[in-house]
Amino acid sequence: xxxxxxxxxxxxxxxxxxxxxxxxxxxxxxxxxxxxxxxxxxxxxxxxxxxxxxxxxxxxxxxxxxxxxxxxxxxxxxxxxxxxxxxxxxxxxxxxxxxxxxxxxxxxxxx
Numbered sequence: 001x002x003x004x005x006x007x008x009x010x011x012x013x014x015x016x017x018x019x020x021x022x023x024x025x026x027x028x029x030x031x032x033x034x035x036x037x038x039x040x041x042x043x044x045x046x047x048x049x050x051x052x053x054x055x056x057x058x059x060x061x062x063x064x065x066x067x068x069x070x071x072x073x074x075x076x077x078x079x080x081x082x083x084x085x086x087x088x089x090x091x092x093x094x095x096x097x098x099x100x101x102x103x104x105x106x107x108x109x110x111x
Contacts, residue, residue: 007042007075011035039075046078050085058091065091068098077101 015034019026026034047069054061072078081098088094 007039010042011038014038042075043073043078046075046082047072050078050082053082053085054091054094057085057088058094061091065095065098068102077105 011034015026015031018030018034050069051061051066054065069078069081072081081094081101084097085094088097
């Protein structure tokens, strides 16, 4: 799994700390699990931050919007949506942006 440099540095730091606490070197499977765990933590944090920002700006969110955001597993996309949400004119404008991102992702996935 290719991670952006700043995430890779974080993963390497976590792996280094885990190796310091272990009597044995970590296996490649353990390192992969740490990498995946760090990435999932970053994703969940970005998802929660985005949801909190939207709630603070626009009030209650529909379950559909919450579910769609919780399905996004791309940290760069979550960051872009966060930036858009910080200056979106309305929740409808954000929802349209979210839909546009979904459609763009589907087009990339199609052969």
